[in-house]
Amino acid sequence: MSTPHTQVVNWAGNVTFGSPRVHRPRTVDELRRTVRDSARIRALGSGHSFNLVADSDHDLVRLDGLPAEAGIDAEDSTVTVAAGMRYAELVTVLNERGFALANLASLPHISVAGSCATGTHGSGDGRRCLSAAVRAVELVGPDGDLTWLSREADPGAFPGAVVALGALGVVTRLSLEIEPAFEMAQRVRVGVPLDEVADHVDDVFGAAYSVSLFTDWRDEGAVWLKHRTDRPVGGWSGGRPAPGPVHPVPGMSTGSSTEQMGSAGPWHERLPHFRPELEPSAGEELQSEFYVPRELAGAAFTALRGIGHLLAPALHVAEVRTVRADDLWLSPAHGRDCVTFHFTWLKDPEAVTPVLSAVEERLLPLGARPHWGKLTTMAAPDIADRYERAADFERLMLGLDPAGKFRNAFVDGLFPRA
Ligand SMILES: Cc1cc2nc3c(=O)[nH]c(=O)nc-3n(C[C@H](O)[C@H](O)[C@H](O)COP(=O)(O)OP(=O)(O)OC[C@H]3O[C@@H](n4cnc5c(N)ncnc54)[C@H](O)[C@@H]3O)c2cc1C
Numbered sequence: 001m002s003t004p005h006t007q008v009v010n011w012a013g014n015v016t017f018g019s020p021r022v023h024r025p026r027t028v029d030e031l032r033r034t035v036r037d038s039a040r041i042r043a044l045g046s047g048h049s050f051n052l053v054a055d056s057d058h059d060l061v062r063l064d065g066l067p068a069e070a071g072i073d074a075e076d077s078t079v080t081v082a083a084g085m086r087y088a089e090l091v092t093v094l095n096e097r098g099f100a101l102a103n104l105a106s107l108p109h110i111s112v113a114g115s116c117a118t119g120t121h122g123s124g125d126g127r128r129c130l131s132a133a134v135r136a137v138e139l140v141g142p143d144g145d146l147t148w149l150s151r152e153a154d155p156g157a158f159p160g161a162v163v164a165l166g167a168l169g170v171v172t173r174l175s176l177e178i179e180p181a182f183e184m185a186q187r188v189r190v191g192v193p194l195d196e197v198a199d200h201v202d203d204v205f206g207a208a209y210s211v212s213l214f215t216d217w218r219d220e221g222a223v224w225l226k227h228r229t230d231r232p233v234g235g236w237s238g239g240r241p242a243p244g245p246v247h248p249v250p251g252m253s254t255g256s257s258t259e260q261m262g263s264a265g266p267w268h269e270r271l272p273h274f275r276p277e278l279e280p281s282a283g284e285e286l287q288s289e290f291y292v293p294r295e296l297a298g299a300a301f302t303a304l305r306g307i308g309h310l311l312a313p314a315l316h317v318a319e320v321r322t323v324r325a326d327d328l329w330l331s332p333a334h335g336r337d338c339v340t341f342h343f344t345w346l347k348d349p350e351a352v353t354p355v356l357s358a359v360e361e362r363l364l365p366l367g368a369r370p371h372w373g374k375l376t377t378m379a380a381p382d383i384a385d386r387y388e389r390a391a392d393f394e395r396l397m398l399g400l401d402p403a404g405k406f407r408n409a410f411v412d413g414l415f416p417r418a
Contacts, residue, residue: 008060010047014286014347017044019060026065028146028172034061035170035405036144042408043170045114046086048107049373050287052410053118053165061170063113072097072178078135079178083113083171088276091268099178103127103210104271106248106319107280113171118372119163119331121340122271123321124210129333131162132326133177139169142405146172160389160396163330165372167411168400183229184209184270186260188246190222192239197221197320198301200236201339205322207234210271213320214248217308222246226271229264248273249282249316249344256280282316286345288356289371291323294337296366303362304341307355314355316344329389332369341368345375353377380413390415 008017022044025031035041040058047054054060063084070081070093079099081090087101088108094100103122105115121129136150139161147169149161161168197204197213205211208225215221222242227233245254245261256278258270274280292300304311304318311318319342323333332338341363345352357377360368369386370376376383384390394415401407404417 008044008047010049010054012050012286012347014050014349015052015055017055017060019056019058021059023059023061024065025061025063028066028140031061031063031066031170031172032140032144032146034059035140035142038405040405040407041170042406043083043113043166045084045111045117046109048110048114049118050375051373052408053373054114055408055410057408063170063172064111066172070094072099074099077178078175080136080173080175081112083111083173085112086110087112087115094178095181095266095268098181100181100267101130101133101176101178103130103133104268105130106273108268108272108274108276109280112174112176116162116174117164117166117171119328119333120373121321121323121333122210123205123212123323123340125206125322125337126324127210127322128324128326129331131328131331134162134174135177136175137161137171138173139171139400141169142401142403147400150175157396159327160329160393163328163372164393165330165411165414167397167406169406182267183264184267185227185229185262185264186258186270187225187227187262188222188242188260189225189237189239190220190242190246192221192223194219194221194301194305196238197223198298198305200238201297201301203234203236204238205339207236211322212273214317215320216315217304217311217318219308224248224273248319252282282344284347285316286347286349286352286375287343287371288345288359288375289340289342290359290363290368291332291338291340291371292363292366292368294322294339297339300339300341300363300366303366304359307358307362310355310358311343314345314348314352316346318343329393330372330387332371334387334389340371342371380410381416384414
């Protein structure tokens with residue numbers, strides 16, 4: 001099924017896709033024919049990216065019309081999911097069957113394939129980005145053919161095929177690592193001095209299974225501690241306990257925030273910050289994020305504290321998280337543990353752009369890599385230069401899609417055609 005001449009915008013409403021046609025196939029065979037018959041096509045997930053990574057000047061295809069299947073293989077500890085499923089749907093199925101994913105992003109509203117394509121992450125010293133849980137992917141290639149690439153059977157190509165920006169084909173299914181379901185309790189400490197966090201990064205971010213700092217970069221912040229109830233609680237306890245539930249953006253209604261105040265409950269109702277049934281975050285917003293090598297966290301804190309007076313007026317809120325290293329070629333955490341600096345900006349590009357540039361002036365010399373789905377002023381080739389395996393990815397892309405059916409201007413910018 002295709003919808004002609006529809007204007008499609010992303011979740012934030014800051015991007016209108018250039019495609020004149022959006023397809024929504026009901027079966028994988030219909031998807032394969034659509035891909036085969038299209039000159040250029042890109043998959044669109046749930047549209048939560050803030051830039052043109054998903055854009056197409058020709059066809060777009062959404063996979064949310066395909067059956068939302070999730071097949072659990074308990075012996076292999078994997079679940080094989082339909083690519084267009086959102087984490088919100090998947091986590092419910094998993095939890096009902098007694099299983100869990102190791103990590104989730106701040107919101108469960110995003111599609112599995114779209115999140116894995118950009119290296120989307122949550123937080124935790126021991127937690128890798130969501131893409132690192134992928135054991136295998138199934139792709140529709142340019143001729144409508146289906147290819148299954150797995151970590152075990154295709155070690156030479158697989159690390160390039162997960163965080164792939166939609167440039168290798170349309171992902172139809174992914175196998176993800178699962179583990180037994182666990183319980184969590186979430187506590188928030190407010191009034192935490194930023195200097196204390198900067199001086200004790202390891203203590204603060206090591207204090208729970210998943211830790212986030214929210215701040216406006218002036219003096220203080222709120223630290224969200226997500227504990228597993230089956231693991232010991234960390235020793236750090238700066239600031240003071242929040243007197244009631246909070247929202248990441250100060251002053252916003254707390255109804256959309258996940259359960260806090262230390263009450264124990266299922267993993268998927270504590271790991272994200274936002275509940276699936278309600279609008280996440282601030283809504284009227286733009287986002288940027290940078291992955292900085294973990295050992296430079298202190299230097300990054302000092303640099304951003306120095307421009308706190310510029311940042312605060314342009315922000316709803318900023319968030320600092322940690323991400324463990326992985327081996328995926330285009331993962332922003334490739335080869336190094338990271339601390340990530342996220343910015344939820346006001347939806348005012350004119351005010352935000354100079355402040356974003358000021359952030360980049362300070363974080364890029366530290367080796368920062370920008371989030372693939374968020375805003376940056378960096379030139380595309382400079383971004384590609386930050387990835388040691390970029391040339392390997394380009395070779396893989398040329399091998400799987402020699403005529404460039406799945407490329408768009410975003411991908412061409414990163415890997416200009418010879
Ligand atoms: C309110 C909000 C909160 C957020 N929180 C976080 C967070 O906590 N952590 C974080 O890291 N990011 C976060 N993000 C960013 C978001 O998670 C990423 O941009 C993610 O990629 C969005 O997934 P999506 O399904 O919307 O993908 P889209 O934005 O629709 O697409 C992203 C990419 O995936 C590709 N793609 C989608 N489906 C397929 C497919 N089937 N086959 C091949 N390629 C495909 C597209 O072509 C495109 O290149 C947040 C965004 C919002 C709006």
